[in-house]
Amino acid sequence: MNIILLGPPGAGKGTQATRLQADRGMVQLSTGDMLRAAVRAGTPVGLEAKAVMEAGQLVSDAIVSALIDDKLTGMGAGEGAIFDGYPRTAPQVESLDTILAAHGRALDHVIELEVDEEALVARIVGRFSCAKCGTNYHDRFNRPKVDGVCDVCGSTEFKRRADDNEETVRQRMAEYRAKTAPILPLYEARGLVRRIDGMAPIDEVTHAIEAVLGG
Numbered sequence: 001m002n003i004i005l006l007g008p009p010g011a012g013k014g015t016q017a018t019r020l021q022a023d024r025g026m027v028q029l030s031t032g033d034m035l036r037a038a039v040r041a042g043t044p045v046g047l048e049a050k051a052v053m054e055a056g057q058l059v060s061d062a063i064v065s066a067l068i069d070d071k072l073t074g075m076g077a078g079e080g081a082i083f084d085g086y087p088r089t090a091p092q093v094e095s096l097d098t099i100l101a102a103h104g105r106a107l108d109h110v111i112e113l114e115v116d117e118e119a120l121v122a123r124i125v126g127r128f129s130c131a132k133c134g135t136n137y138h139d140r141f142n143r144p145k146v147d148g149v150c151d152v153c154g155s156t157e158f159k160r161r162a163d164d165n166e167e168t169v170r171q172r173m174a175e176y177r178a179k180t181a182p183i184l185p186l187y188e189a190r191g192l193v194r195r196i197d198g199m200a201p202i203d204e205v206t207h208a209i210e211a212v213l214g215g
Helices: 015-022 030-041 044-054 061-072 090-102 117-125 166-188 202-213
Strands: 002-006 026-029 079-086 111-112 127-130 136-138 193-198
Touching: 002 166, 015 026, 015 079, 015 202, 026 030, 026 061, 026 136, 030 044, 030 079, 044 166, 061 193, 090 166, 111 166, 111 202, 117 127, 117 166, 166 193, 193 202
Parallel strands: 002 079, 002 111, 026 079, 111 193
Antiparallel strands: 127 136
């Protein structure tokens, strides 16, 4: 099973990908995470990407494709892939088709988590996490049971992402609509797109995804 999870930042793609990995043994291929890991490891692709980024340039499609190709090479034939953050453009759609075919794989589903922008802003702007164990919280929807104390590890240190502010969130939403949404018609023409309410409770979103994927 090879799927693409689509949706703007904060739609819940990471949470659902984590559950799919635990429940189905799938592997999340997040291009951002893969890029950072390759740079840290000093792989040939990582060194090339590092040079590009240090020059203040955007990483090319060729580099991203090489990262995905490397990752798929190291995966077992029975391990499904969850593509998160890729493809974003029509050329990347074509690249992914080529890469999957080279590995004897095919794309099964493109799942878009639909969101309400105003609700998403509220969801993201209020989130924070334990600085020690990483447990996620929210100012309105999921506060620690004891204010200022992590439920899981008891730490009193918390952190917020610098980009979790309203201006940045709206900018990322606009970027998603402009750059990612145009690939949907390409996959709709193949009958691969399924849309799910990303604002529903997490468990409901998980069940909806499972219903799409089947047994």
